[in-house]
Amino acid sequence: MNQPATGPSPATDRAAPVLALSDVSKSFGAVRALQDVSLSLRPGEVHALAGENGAGKSTLIKTLAGVHRPDGGQVLLDGRPVVFHGPADARAAGIAVIYQEPTLFPDLSIAENIFMGRQPRRGLGRIDHRAVREATEGLMRRLGVELSPDRPARGLSIADQQIVEIAKALSFDARVLIMDEPTAALTGGETARLFSVVRTLRDQGAAVLFISHRLDEIFELCERVTTLRDGHLISSGPLTGLTEDDLVRRMVGRDLEDLYPKQDAAVGDVALSVGRLTREGVFRDVSFEVRR
Template sequence: MPDRPPVPPVLALHRVSKSFGAVRALHEVSLELFAGEAHALAGENGAGKSTLVKILSGLHRPDAGRILLDGEPAEFHGPADAQRAGVAVIYQEPTLFPDLSVTENIFMGRQPRARFGRIDRPAARRRAAALFAGLGVQLDPDQPARGLSIADQQLVEIAKALSRDARVLIMDEPTAALSGNEVARLFGVVEALRARGCAVLFVSHRLEEIFELCRRVTTLRDGAFVSGDLIADMTPDDLVRRMVGREPEALFPKLDTVPGQVALAVRRLTREGVFTDVSFEVRAGEVVALAGLVGAGRSEVARAVFGVDRPDAGRVEVGGRRLRPASPSAAMAAGLALVPEDRRQQGLIMDLSIERNIALAGLPAVRRGPLISRAAERARAHDWAVRLRLKFARLADPVGVLSGGNQQKVVLAKWLARKPSVLIVDEPTRGIDVGTKAEVHRLLSELAAGGVAVLMISSELPEVLGMADRVLVMHEGRLVADIPRAEATEESVMAAATGRGAA
C-alpha cells in the first residue's frame, strides 16, 4: 500500500484465498483498513468483493492467508467473533424488527438495566439519541422501524454498530437505493465516523462516490488483487482500467445510426401534480435519453406512456396510431416495452425460474393449446440467454440467485423476446458493475442500429452523454431542453436540470 500511516491497520487481510469447490473466489488478496480512513473496494460483479466482505465479517473462513487485528493474527470463527473484534456490516437493505422502536432495534438483547433487572427504557432512549447526535443526524428514538426509509434504516444499523463499539464499518452498496439528498446525508455520517476514528470500507459501483468519499481504493478482478492506490494519484478512467482490464471508451460502444420514422410520439402529456405538458418524439434507430434530477418526473412520464398510470391530458402515439390510455396491454400490442427502474420489485418474480421470467411477457408464444409448453419456454429462454451473454448455472434456477447485472439481462430478455419497436429502459445499469454496464450499453446500441427506438432514463451523466443521440431534460415536471448529441455536455445538461437552461 502506498503512503502507509505509521500506525498498524485496525484490520487487514494478508494474501487471503478462498474457494468454493472448483470455483476460486479469492486468490492471495491483501487489504489494509486504517482508523479514521474511508477505503473503497472496487471490482465487477464476480470479482470477489462479497466473499471478501464475508471473510471480514466472520461468515466465511479463509482457506489460506491471515487476518490481522491491530497488527496481530486473529481468527473469526463466526460473525460473533467479528463483532467482538469491532467489525460491523451495513448492508444495502437493512433487516430491522419492524414493530419495534428505533431504540429497541439498536439495543436488542443488550438493553441497559435498572434495579431488579428491569429494562431501563429512558437510559436506552438517551443513549440512542446521543448516538444520533454524534452522527449529526436527527432521528426519533421512539419511532417504530416500520415505515422508515432505507436511508433511515441504515442510520439505525450504524447506530447499532457504534453501540457495540465497532471500529470497522463495512458499507456494502449503501447508496444504491438512496436519493441524492440521502446520499449527501450518508456521506456526512461517514465523515462523522472517520472523525470518531472508525475505519470505513466502502463497497460501491459508483465511481463518483468513491472519488468523493474515499482516500484509498483496493481493486479486485476475477478474485485476484489488482492494485491498492491512493485516490489522489488516479482518475476514474484509471480505476475503470483496473476493474475491467480495458479502456474506458469501450464502456459506451455507441454505433452510428440514421434515424428513421417517428416510432413514439408524446403529445402534451400531463398528470396533475406530477408532470405537465410533456411533448417529445423518438425515431426508429435513435437512443434518446430522458435526464433530470431525482423527482423531476422522468419515471412517471415513462409509466404514463406505457399505460401504468393514467394521464389527465395528452396522448401517446406509436407508429402514428394513438394508444388507448392507461392500458399496458394496448401498449404491448402496439410494440412498446418497459424495463422498470426497480427490477426486483417491478421487473421480475424472484422465486420463479429464469426461463419462466423470460417467458412472462410473451406467454402466447409458448402456449400450446390451453397449456404452457415447457420445451418452448426453455428454448425461448436459452436463445435469449445466449444472445445477452447471460451467466447462469441452470435456466430452471430461481432468478433471485443471479447477480444484479444478470437479473437486468433477464428483464431485458423478457421484453426483447416480444420484438418491440419502442424500448423504454429506466435506469438500465443501476446497481450493476462496470463491465456488465458495457454489455448493456452494447445491447442498447445494437437494438437502435437494428431499428428499435430506445428511450433511456438515466441519472448517470456519463451514460447519458456516452449513449444518447439526443438528451431530453426535465426540471420539476416539465421538459425544458432537447439537446443534440454534438451539443450535450455535463454543463449543458445540468444547467437545464437545475432550471438554469431553457429549451
C-alpha cells in the same frame, strides 16, 4: 469522467491498520474466489473496494465479517493474526457490516432496534427504558442526525434505516464499518446525508470499507481504493491522481472503448413522455422523453 481524486491526509497515511488481510485465498470447490489478496483498513479513512460482479468483493467482505474462514493467508487485527469462528467473533472485535437492505423490526422503536436483546436493566430485571432512550440519543448526536428514539422503524426511509444500523454498530463499539452498496436504493439527497454520517465516523477515527458500483461516489467519499478482478488483487493505494477511466481499466482489464465501441444510431419517435412528475419528498416536476 476524467477528474482526478484527492488523496488521504498525511495523518491517515501514517496510521497503522486496524484490520487487514494478508495474502488471503478462499475457494469454493473448484472456484477460486480470492487468491493472495491483501487489504489494509486504517482508522480515520474511507477505503473503497472496487470490482465487477464476480470479482471477489462479497467473499472478501464475508471473510472480514467472520462468515468465511480463509483457506490461506491471515486476517490481522491491530497487526496480530486472528481467527474469526463466526460473525459473533468479528462483531466482538469491533467489525460491523451495513448491508444494502437493513433488517430492522418494523414494529419496534429505533431505540428498541438498536438495543434489542441487550437492554440495560434496573431492579427486578426490568428494562431501563430511560437509559435505552438516552443512549440512543447519544448515538444520534454522535452521528449528527435527528431521529427520535421513540419513532417506530416502520415507515423509515432506507437511508434512515441504514443510519439506525450504523448506530447499532456503534453501540457495539465498532471500530470498522463495512458498507456494502449502501446507496443502491437511495436518492441523491439521501446519499448526501449518508455520506455526511460516514465522514463524521471517519473524523471520529473509524475505519470504513465502502463498496459501490458508482465510481463517482468512490471518488467523492474515499481516500484509498483496492481493486479486485477475477479474485485477484489488481491494485491498492491512494486515489490521488487516478481518474474514473483508470479505475475502470483496472476493474475490467482493458480500455472502456474496447468493451463498448461507439456506434452511431438514428433517433426515432417518442416512445414515452413524462411531464412534471412529482413524488412528495423524493422528486418534483420531473419531465423527460424516451425515444426509440
